[in-house]
Amino acid sequence: MSTPIHIIGGGMAGSEAAWQAVNLGVPVVIHEMRPRVGTFAHQTGHLAEMVCSNSFRSDDDEQNAVGLLHWEMRQAGGLIMSMADRHRLPAGGALAVDREPFAADVTAHLRAHPLVTVSEEEVTALPETGPAIIATGPLTSGPLAQAIADEAGQDSLAFFDAIAPIIHADSIDMSKAWMQSRYDKGETEEERTAYLNCPMDKATYEAFIDALLAAEKTAFKEGETAGYFDGCLPIEVMAERGRETLRFGPMKPVGLTNPHAPQVKPYAVVQLRRDNKLGTLFNIVGFQTKMKYGAQTSVFRMIPGLKNARFARLGGIHRNTFINSPTLLDDQMRLRSRPHIRFAGQITGVEGYVESAAMGLLAGRLAAAEILGQTLPPVPQDTAMGALIHHITGGAEARTFQPMNVNFGLFPPIDLKGGRKNRKARYKGYTDRAKAAWTGWLTGEPALAL
Structure with a gap:
């Protein structure tokens, strides 16, 4: 059996990272301090507990960037989207879920997997050896947040949710x-x-x-x-x-x-x-x-x-604690000063359940590929996944870096044939191009230019 990935934090990002890794044949240990160590916001010891809202926002994969991100995660066999679809509630064009059964089902799937170990403990220091993924989210415990700040050589960046x-x-x-x-x-x-x-x-x-x-x-x-x-x-x-x-x-x-x-x-x-x-x-x-x-x-x-x-x-x-990812992380989401450690989720400076889970999906795949001796090609920036990872690992201005939801402003401009188009046509052009590029990345084949 290959070396396990130690994933610190069992929220959206950590849960998705674990699922992606084990489905590539790489074992994981999820370190989640709850329920032994609680937070003011969490109410259970479940993995992937939803705190702020029960909505994953728009599910429109043709006119909305977050809906496109839903589509990309589904195509990649994402656990978070699969469980969200299973526990979906009526919400018009949005994807809202029954939050407690959703988290319980995510937890059950991960605990039942033979390559997953869940360790209920608080991690207070950066792992000395790897591979590891830090996905502690907005409520990173004080000692670990301080350890991250000490390593990064900066004050912890933060905003309030x-x-x-x-x-x-x-x-x-x-x-x-x-x-x-x-x-x-x-x-x-x-x-x-x-x-x-x-x-x-x-x-x-x-x-x-x-x-x-x-x-x-x-x-x-x-x-x-x-x-x-x-x-x-x-x-x-x-x-x-x-x-x-x-x-x-x-x-x-x-x-x-x-x-x-x-x-x-x-x-x-x-x-x-x-x-x-x-x-x-x-x-x-x-x-x-x-x-x-x-x-x-x-x-x-x-x-x-x-x-x-x-x-x-x-x-x-x-x-909500986050790091200055453009200066600290490389394009594989690794901490430059300790490349055996990757970061994923809200702590990287993405905002929202879906964006956090998406960065967990990529971190899990990237870490597993490295263990298996494989090199994944860069995620196309034309995709929602690629737009996000590019933003946090170098696309954003480090001096003014702030958390960001996925949006079409992060995508390379699209040149639609036939001259100037209206917004609906432009957004459809973004999503069509992204779907082709993401499908190509998943299958290892280059996407055709649209």
């Missing part, structure tokens, strides 16, 4: 709320009614904004200067940027008709998305918050339909 609250469905007043996906999007009735909507008139919205701005917030510790990730801003931070900001963000009232008052256009709408298959839990979409718990209950109960809401989980804020 916020978590949205979850509400018991039977505490929602359906005489005020209704079920509808925006623009009735979806192929089935279940998908077209995947979201629960709570309408606000202008006076209610203004009162809500006032309460939001006045609410007591969690304060940063002395000396903490990290900012927020723009894709996961607390709602009160958005409100501070302008009273109308939420109406053009998570509370936009477009594409919805209130059946209780069809002639009245809501001034703003709060949407909730199903959080489990039973439909007993809903999370408030886009309502990440740093309000203190008491303030959350009073402010959120101002929302029509949520007057008597019972909260299964309140929102919160946590520090």
